[in-house]
Amino acid sequence: xxxxxxxxxxxxxxxxxxxxxxxxxxxxxxxxxxxxxxxxxxxxxxxxxxxxxxxxxxxxxxxxxxxxxxxxxxxxxxxxxxxxxxxxxxxxxxxxxxxxxxxxxxxxxxxxxxxxxxxxxxxxxxxxxxxxxxxxxxxxxxxxxxxxxxxxxxxxxxxxxxxxxxxxxxxxxxxxxxxxxxxxxxxxxxxxxxxxxxxxxxxxxxxxxxxxxxxxxxxxxxxxxxxxxxxxxxxx
Numbered sequence: 051x052x053x054x055x056x057x058x059x060x061x062x063x064x065x066x067x068x069x070x071x072x073x074x075x076x077x078x079x080x081x082x083x084x085x086x087x088x089x090x091x092x093x094x095x096x097x098x099x100x101x102x103x104x105x106x107x108x109x110x111x112x113x114x115x116x117x118x119x120x121x122x123x124x125x126x127x128x129x130x131x132x133x134x135x136x137x138x139x140x141x142x143x144x145x146x147x148x149x150x151x152x153x154x155x156x157x158x159x160x161x162x163x164x165x166x167x168x169x170x171x172x173x174x175x176x177x178x179x180x181x182x183x184x185x186x187x188x189x190x191x192x193x194x195x196x197x198x199x200x201x202x203x204x205x206x207x208x209x210x211x212x213x214x215x216x217x218x219x220x221x222x223x224x225x226x227x228x229x230x231x232x233x234x235x236x237x238x239x240x241x242x243x244x245x246x247x248x249x250x251x252x253x254x255x256x257x258x259x260x261x262x263x264x265x266x267x268x269x270x271x272x273x274x275x276x277x278x279x280x281x282x283x284x285x286x
Contacts, residue, residue, distance in 0.1 A: 187216030239263030
């Protein structure tokens, strides 16, 4: 999904409906959502992304279906949806307003809230502190979120220092906290270098750390006992 689509707010989940070959219903499971038979509007489009756009720019659209073979895009409308938001990574669901908890800063493209705590703590202690507040360490598992987070620490965080993120080096491979393998290109030059060493955590270098060698890819690996700034994140 691109920035324009995500700005309206995406919550990700997936359910498949119907027997039409190549058709997938991208549909909310929230209380009050209409059924798949309540079709409101259809249009022929060129791609799934374009179908997403059709739903994005219709203020009442909440769900959609895209048929890959015919290129048919069908929009569903549901008002006053309630119920818990469920996170996943395969389907798009829109809501009108994204609100961060008080004190958090909204990464509006990624729909994630972040807050900096100016206390230097070991990785595990910082993670526990974030989770005790109902948040988490940043899991920067998309290019959009990764880049937007870099912009945040470079331009919004006063202290030019590295910050801990929810990733670890396991058997010399980087993993995000959700289990996704980290593309090695996301690391600073010649990193990771803490090879065959236990208890290695991941951090994001500040743009002022010129040794990193990259303004874009700035992950670094170091001992989890290393004290760094703490940033907590909540994904909307």
